[in-house]
Amino acid sequence: MKIVLIEPGSTIANVYSKISMPLLGPVYLGTILKNQGHEVEIYKEDIYTPDYAGIKADIIGISILTATANRGYEIARKFPKEKVIIGGVHASLVPQEARRFARQVVVGEAEGVIGDIVNGEVRDEIVYGKPVENLDLLPYPDFSLIKGYRLPAFITPVLTSRGCPFDCSFCSVTKMFGRTYRFRSAENIRKELLAVRSKNIFFCDDNFTANPKRTRQLLEFLVRMKKRHWACQVRCDAAKDESLLALMARAGCNTACIGFESVNHKTLEAYDKKQTIEEIIHAIGSFHKKKIKIHGMFVLGGDDDDKKTVWDTLRFAVRHKIDTIQMMILTPLPGTKVYEELEKQKRIFSRDWSLYDGQHIVFAPKLLSARELQMNVLKAYARFYSVYNTLVLFVRLHFRNAFLRLMGHKIVKDWLRHNRSMRWLAQEGIFS
Numbered sequence: 001m002k003i004v005l006i007e008p009g010s011t012i013a014n015v016y017s018k019i020s021m022p023l024l025g026p027v028y029l030g031t032i033l034k035n036q037g038h039e040v041e042i043y044k045e046d047i048y049t050p051d052y053a054g055i056k057a058d059i060i061g062i063s064i065l066t067a068t069a070n071r072g073y074e075i076a077r078k079f080p081k082e083k084v085i086i087g088g089v090h091a092s093l094v095p096q097e098a099r100r101f102a103r104q105v106v107v108g109e110a111e112g113v114i115g116d117i118v119n120g121e122v123r124d125e126i127v128y129g130k131p132v133e134n135l136d137l138l139p140y141p142d143f144s145l146i147k148g149y150r151l152p153a154f155i156t157p158v159l160t161s162r163g164c165p166f167d168c169s170f171c172s173v174t175k176m177f178g179r180t181y182r183f184r185s186a187e188n189i190r191k192e193l194l195a196v197r198s199k200n201i202f203f204c205d206d207n208f209t210a211n212p213k214r215t216r217q218l219l220e221f222l223v224r225m226k227k228r229h230w231a232c233q234v235r236c237d238a239a240k241d242e243s244l245l246a247l248m249a250r251a252g253c254n255t256a257c258i259g260f261e262s263v264n265h266k267t268l269e270a271y272d273k274k275q276t277i278e279e280i281i282h283a284i285g286s287f288h289k290k291k292i293k294i295h296g297m298f299v300l301g302g303d304d305d306d307k308k309t310v311w312d313t314l315r316f317a318v319r320h321k322i323d324t325i326q327m328m329i330l331t332p333l334p335g336t337k338v339y340e341e342l343e344k345q346k347r348i349f350s351r352d353w354s355l356y357d358g359q360h361i362v363f364a365p366k367l368l369s370a371r372e373l374q375m376n377v378l379k380a381y382a383r384f385y386s387v388y389n390t391l392v393l394f395v396r397l398h399f400r401n402a403f404l405r406l407m408g409h410k411i412v413k414d415w416l417r418h419n420r421s422m423r424w425l426a427q428e429g430i431f432s
């Protein structure tokens with residue numbers, strides 16, 4: 001059978017449309033189907049958008065996040081419904097909605113069911129996938145299935161674990177992958193890495209160090225493999241184990257993306273983050289001591305956040321010399337506790353999923369207006385990535401950070417160009 005899998009494009013002016021890193025879901029599923037003898041092609045629209053009218057396929061599989069759901073449904077409408085299957089995080093959280101556009105929707109991890117669905121052996125309208133228990137049994141993702149994807153890619157995503165033992169109130173991860181932390185063996189990962197020819201690797205696990213013992217084993221391998229230049233996502237807790245950080249540095253970790261989330265301790269509590277500001281400060285110092293750069297991730301707009309919190313966040317990032325930052329606006333992703341709470345309080349004013357990308361305010365904050373939150377976050381973001389700050393880094397010979405800041409500057413400028421009118425707020429009648 002001919003199967004086409006599609007990752008819909010990011011919305012206009014979404015910072016992420018510039019990053020051509022594919023979601024691994026379609027690649028894993030495509031690899032499994034190819035190994036079963038099917039002809040598979042994957043389209044990642046941020047890289048290549050085909051002429052859909054010319055596509056002859058038996059099955060169209062579409063992978064949707066909340067932010068890309070509208071585009072996913074638009075693509076689905078171009079095909080007869082009996083050919084379309086939809087999966088991905090958003091489809092897993094609101095399967096009934098996705099079902100309106102597809103013959104079948106898969107909730108959760110689909111590796112165990114995709115073959116049977118394609119062969120017509122599983123016909124349920126909503127199919128519940130089971131979490132893959134032994135991740136070592138998965139094939140290595142075949143990125144050559146993605147049309148137009150240049151190999152070796154500048155950066156290759158590698159997933160070594162699924163799930164996260166925490167349950168932060170704004171996060172979709174545990175709703176999708178559960179709280180049981182499952183991980184691949186170091187040997188299995190080593191074999192995949194041997195075939196990766198990219199200079200840069202992004203371990204896209206949500207919590208790379210959740211099990212320090214297995215992380216250590218993996219790091220030992222990386223030291224021996226002399227793999228350089230990789231980044232990962234960790235919590236501040238990782239910094240409590242200094243020898244683990246030392247090993248990460250020796251193994252080639254150049255950037256840690258850390259979920260700091262807030263510099264307001266009340267907000268940290270409300271997010272159920274189970275981390276303190278002291279731990280954040282300690283983590284920054286410890287990673288920097290090991291010469292690992294930090295991409296600090298913040299989420300603004302909790303019920304205890306006001307205008308000052310936004311600027312406190314910027315000052316904090318500058319004072320502690322965080323290398324790059326991401327300032328997201330709290331987004332009520334379906335299925336999360338934040339969604340349930342805001343929905344109960346009738347504070348969500350937009351259901352346009354394309355705005356659910358962490359860069360558009362879609363609910364009424366408590367201590368400031370929606371417009372104020374949006375503008376202040378943007379202004380603070382723009383300040384961090386200002387030309388002046390970039391020049392300062394350049395003069396101090398911090399070329400890599402200066403380059404990244406310049407990129408950040410362009411991204412914020414693009415955002416402003418596309419969104420200056422804030423049409424979605426005007427449409428909802430939100431003027432103040």
Ligand code: B12
Nearest residue numbers: 010023024025061062063065066087088106109110172357
């Ligand atoms: C790598 C990554 C990125 C990369 C690349 C993403 C991309 N190409 O879109 C970057 C850094 C650019 C990024 C950006 C963003 N991301 Co991101 N990202 C991830 C991360 C860490 C890994 C993705 C991955 O490969 N997962 C592993 C694979 C195996 O899982 P999967 O793709 O979901 O596939 C499985 C199932 O969903 C299903 N499935 C998937 N597709 C299909 C298709 C069919 C037909 C079927 C049947 C089944 C099926 O089967 C697959 C195998 O089990 C996830 C967290 C996570 N653990 O998934 C967050 C995650 C996907 N990101 C998220 C978010 C919010 C974003 C951003 C909006 C901003 C932000 N806050 O970071 C942007 C939006 C990007 C966009 N496209 O518009 C959320 C999405 C939540 C939601 N409800 O949509 C997640 C879940 C993280 C979170 N904390 O909640 N991201």
Ligand code: SF4
Nearest residue numbers: 164166167168171206
């Ligand atoms: S934000 Fe990070 S620590 Fe919290 S539940 Fe999500 S993945 Fe886990």
